[in-house]
Amino acid sequence: MEQAQIAQSGFSNSRFTGRNFNGRRGGRGGCFGCGGASHHLTHDASNLITANDYTGPDQLFIANGSAHYTCLVGAMARAGHLEQAERVALTMPYKPDAAVWRALLSACAFHGEADKAWSMARRVLELEPLDDSAYVIVANVLSAAGRWDDVAELRKMLRDRRVKKQGGRSWIEVQGKVHVFAAGDWKHERSAEIYRKLEEIMGEIEKLGYVPIWDELLHNVEEEKRKEALWHHSEKLAVAFGMLCGSAPPGKPLRIVKNLRICKDCHEAKYMTRILEREIIVRDVNRYHRFVDGNCTCRDIW
Template sequence: MEPRATHAVAITSNTKEVAVWNKLITQYSKSNLFSSYALQVFLRIPSPNVVSWTSLITAYSNNFLSLHHFLSMLRHPTLPNHRTLASLFTTCATLNAHSFALSLHSLSLKLALSHHPFPASSLLSFYSKLRLPLHARKVFDEIPHPDSVCFSALVVALAQNSLSVDALLVFNDMRHKGFMSTVHSLSAGLRAASQLAALEQCRIIHAHSLVSGFHSNVIVCSALVDGYGKAGVVNDARRVFEDNFCNMNAVGWNAMMAGYAQQGDFRSAFELFESMEGFGLVPDQYSFLAILSSLCNAGMFLQVERWLTRMRVAYGLEPSLEHYTCLVGAMARAGQLESAERVVLTMPFDPDAAIWRALLSACAYRGEADKAWSVARRVLELEPDDDSAYVIVANVFSGAGRWDDVAELRKMMRDRGVKKKGGRSWIEVQGKVHVFVAGDCKHDRSVEIYHKLAELMGDIEKLGYVPVWDEMLHNVGEEKRKEALWYHSEKLAVAFGVLCGAVPPGKPLRIVKNLRICKDCHEAFKYMSRVLDREIIVRDVNRYHRFVDGNCTCRDTW
């Protein structure tokens, strides 16, 4: 029944039933046209109970009146129940009312309500938005009997905050305990798998979506396309895309285009873009970003400029900072360093650290030491604790034999308390993600891994591999330098993959690196692809590298 009709009946019958008025408040709160009537109804209740107050608070959940009504509730005095708190935590997350939410959490602890699944799941989501995933984990661990909503909220919290391995562990724990997946847990699990390029996990979650009946859900479908694309299997992504073609919205189309872009297949990305409007969808800023990213990786800056013009003129879309970053990256890769810097300084945005880093990487690749240091200073003005700027410039100075400058940079890092971020690489074996750091000895099979790596390095040296010393200190002995290069995290991951038969012989080895792959590992993997007679795929922080028969698809620009 329409809320005004219910309201009329309640008035004419002169009902004193609080439950009737509570229900009417809820009805009005769900009506976009008459939500303001909720307060008028509430004021007719002689003695509002906790349900009345909760209904009113929920009716105003998208603005600060919700918090005002809660304070009035406490002064009444009426104590909140678990539904009141759940609504308030959601409101605080929406309004960024962080201090208020923390006070609510304290109150929920005093009232012994924080462990109830209903408010706890909202509290998990709040801490996720606050980028405090470990707080979310602590809340979850204190819930005696978490339900599927709580599990889903934790998977989302961990995945959104880049704790991908933990997110997958929780997702799998959820399945093993017999909880049904939700749209949110499936999409978050796929997000975590895509961050790790964990192909087997993508396939496991895909199968689980079929069992759960969510395989046709547009959110899950888009996440599957994104997951397979980032795992480097665009054919699987395309299959999901075509199987659910009728359900796909712009998000799914953009994910498919981004998958092609990440693999450097800009022609397929173009074709998809051109056919988008024919199916009733208008390309948005993310559609253009996928196209520009593919052109950026190829250094096709003239094409990037044409697409930016098309974006403005034909579609009325103003390029964002991310679009300009693609232009700068493309120019820099093509060697147009001065032009790239001019774009950064004249674009209609204040440059962020990311756009300066794009220029810095290109300066480093071309050995422009002084230019690199000039650009690095720009990065450090915005992010003083960014270790990567120091490390990149130190490597350029090292390659140029400017050891005094290297020493000065390292001293500067020490004086400012900046520590080098540890490189990590991971590989998925039988659905489990194995993480490695440089010189790692924590793995159960470390002895075998190092033996296999020594064997591989010996084999590639016979083929002509020569270590790339550019990024090593000059005052370290050759044997020590060789060991330091040999034991990089990505090499350990490859050795482990070969050792345990991560995939059948002849199939690609898939490695993910959290930083830029170094020159020596890049060179070594070219030779390893020949020795092993198999493709090695590395996804680093910048792009995909496919090593096949001694060559890399990046053409040595990254």
């Protein structure tokens, strides 16, 4: 980035290489900051900048590449520097693609900035009008803010553009057979047992500090049905089934695959690992989440 752009963004000059922001190698062909930055993110993001002369063994992609800037923008935004991050996106030497605006959208959602999330969602949808994830993310932010009229407008936009929202699914393998779950699903032959086990687990984790995250509800759901709507997500059903049928030997982790980004409420149910006394690994569309003793390796930023 040129010095003028550095000054415009408000961030200091330092080396930014293919390593992640805490010196460890990043995964998935890029830097760690987009999905797995730690609690040091604010300090790290404030000192990032691309290095034109770096050619060492730790370089994971071409310096000054557009993916580099996406990581930088994502790190700044996650650290709460939303205005500076947007400024970098607008002044970088590459035309911002949907990935850049999606990183900003996700960060706006993380910080609960409804108006800015709307703005970033529009930028994403200008480039990828059929991106159902952008609709879902901004709908979550708007519903959390109680802006139900805006949520209704968003749903109308979905219908008018004929965007099909991908249904959430979770998979777990037991003795060579893959079992698939959807939210509120009663198709499994052991559904009654699964739901009883899930109710038992959720009741126990409430005692440990789990509090439902109502932001995940896209409808103005009646009070008595709100908890049920969250508790019966596919990830939780898969965990309950895994424990019910002994999908993994004692001491071994439960492994679940999710086709979408894990929702905040299912992530908050990380307390399950304490009462079940075992590790849970969830591979969602973005990254791996390794839940151990009530904590996740992503440190609640994903």
